[in-house]
Amino acid sequence: MAARKATQNIKARATRGAGRLRGRGRVRATVHVALGERSYDVELGDDWLETIGRRAADKLGAERVAIVTVPSVARRYAPLLTKGLAARGAKVDRIVVPDGDATKNLKQLGLLYDRFLEHGMDRSSGVVTLGGGVAGDLGGFAAASFLRGIPFVQVPTTVLAMVDASIGGKTGVNLAQGKNLVGAFHQPKGVFLDMATLRSLPRRERAAGAAELIKHAAIWDASLFDWLEPRIEAFLDLDPKVVLPALERSCAIKGEVVERDEREGGLRKLLNFGHTLGHAIEKHARYRGILHGEAVAIGMVFAAQRSEELGFAPAGTRARLQAVLERAGLPTRVPNRPRSAYLSAIAVDKKKQGGKIHFVVLEGIGKSSTVALTPREILPAGWRA
Ligand SMILES: NC(=O)c1ccc[n+]([C@@H]2O[C@H](COP(=O)([O-])OP(=O)(O)OC[C@H]3O[C@@H](n4cnc5c(N)ncnc54)[C@H](O)[C@@H]3O)[C@@H](O)[C@H]2O)c1
Ligand SMILES: [Zn+2]
Numbered sequence: 001m002a003a004r005k006a007t008q009n010i011k012a013r014a015t016r017g018a019g020r021l022r023g024r025g026r027v028r029a030t031v032h033v034a035l036g037e038r039s040y041d042v043e044l045g046d047d048w049l050e051t052i053g054r055r056a057a058d059k060l061g062a063e064r065v066a067i068v069t070v071p072s073v074a075r076r077y078a079p080l081l082t083k084g085l086a087a088r089g090a091k092v093d094r095i096v097v098p099d100g101d102a103t104k105n106l107k108q109l110g111l112l113y114d115r116f117l118e119h120g121m122d123r124s125s126g127v128v129t130l131g132g133g134v135a136g137d138l139g140g141f142a143a144a145s146f147l148r149g150i151p152f153v154q155v156p157t158t159v160l161a162m163v164d165a166s167i168g169g170k171t172g173v174n175l176a177q178g179k180n181l182v183g184a185f186h187q188p189k190g191v192f193l194d195m196a197t198l199r200s201l202p203r204r205e206r207a208a209g210a211a212e213l214i215k216h217a218a219i220w221d222a223s224l225f226d227w228l229e230p231r232i233e234a235f236l237d238l239d240p241k242v243v244l245p246a247l248e249r250s251c252a253i254k255g256e257v258v259e260r261d262e263r264e265g266g267l268r269k270l271l272n273f274g275h276t277l278g279h280a281i282e283k284h285a286r287y288r289g290i291l292h293g294e295a296v297a298i299g300m301v302f303a304a305q306r307s308e309e310l311g312f313a314p315a316g317t318r319a320r321l322q323a324v325l326e327r328a329g330l331p332t333r334v335p336n337r338p339r340s341a342y343l344s345a346i347a348v349d350k351k352k353q354g355g356k357i358h359f360v361v362l363e364g365i366g367k368s369s370t371v372a373l374t375p376r377e378i379l380p381a382g383w384r385a
Helices: 002-018 049-060 071-087 106-118 133-148 159-165 195-200 203-220 222-236 240-260 267-272 275-284 292-309 317-327 339-352
Strands: 027-033 040-045 064-069 091-096 126-131 152-156 170-175 178-185 190-194 357-362 368-373
Touching: 027 240, 040 049, 040 240, 049 064, 049 071, 049 126, 049 152, 049 190, 064 071, 064 106, 064 133, 071 091, 071 126, 071 195, 091 106, 106 133, 106 170, 126 133, 133 152, 133 159, 133 170, 133 178, 152 159, 159 203, 159 240, 190 195, 190 240, 195 240, 203 222, 203 240, 203 267, 203 292, 203 317, 203 357, 203 368, 222 240, 222 317, 240 267, 267 357, 267 368, 275 292, 275 339, 275 357, 292 317, 292 357
Parallel strands: 040 190, 064 091, 064 126, 126 152, 152 190
Antiparallel strands: 027 040, 170 178, 357 368
16 A cells, blocks of 8 residues: 555655655655565655664663674764664664675674674664665574574665665575575565765666666556656666655555565565576676666566567567666677576576576556466577577
8 A cells, every 4th residue: 555655645755745845853754665574664765764763762762772884884874863873871882894795794694693692682672774784684584593583674775776675574694595585584674765865876776776676666656656767867877856756666666566465475575576597697797897786677678578489578578678778878788608607597586486497577568467487488598588
């Protein structure tokens, strides 16, 4: 429901925001994620980190709090957040882990537990993750597992983490054998977005996150797609009239999908649109030189093309999706490698999914479903990158 309601409010919000000065210290929009006793709010604001600190402390109700963050984010944003937490009496330990996806590993996890214990944390303590999906996944999993689980709050600072990684309770780390192979579902007590933090985020990272936002629109919400299509540049330029409603609606979609399928039984698989080939591309690039959202952009164009060829989507679907991704500066062409290379990479996904690949197809812009296909059906004979 949340997504639909947000859809109706979109125009009103955009106009209301227009005449405003930058909002300091207060919530500008809230998305509720209804999961029974695990329910929480995603609260969006602008330039309100200190307030976030206070609100996070209230949600956690903890005397001792660890902030898990990465260097560039820590320097810029941890002081105000810490000030807010401390204002509520929390004793704060700031734990800065190295930047990059490789940090999501068991060694860093072990180091986090050590720091938690040194800080005197117990079952009544809490964690705040501050950063992109790496800080969120690692810090979230530390919270999920320390003393069998302590509460945590997410403060995502990348577009990707805001619209995707911070919502839904998936936490975890990578193993040498593959990404995200160890983890747990652990819903946060709250998610707080400060749009002002996006100003320091490189444009390329903004675009990569926008790929997931475009994905949400493409699989779920045609009216969001219609609205975003002419505004994608304004989004990347961080025009507040566009950023607030776009983030709000994208969070609402992710929240709604998670509400209806918390543990990825079915519906949540739709969020994998573009990820079958996307993961294969990332794997072949050894996760270097290409960002996750960029690989997903290429994967979405491919999947939209296949959706047309398989008779699920009307002609023109792929072209429309490709155009908006290209205007966001995202790559859309599959890197030139033999079909066999992609087939074997996709086969790994097949193993993870128990024999079949749940390939996500579009039925047009704003509507999607999954079909069980073999790697050879996904990449038919004669297919070329
Ligand atoms: N849990 C989930 O449901 C879920 C979903 C999608 C992705 N993920 C995970 O998320 C991770 C990717 O997340 P990401 O794209 O946010 O990557 P990231 O956390 O590595 O952040 C990207 C880069 O931006 C920097 N950064 C972050 N915020 C900044 C800011 N405000 N200003 C300047 N620099 C900033 C970081 O230091 C990093 O260099 C992957 O590990 C992926 O597996 C998890
Ligand atoms: Zn993704």
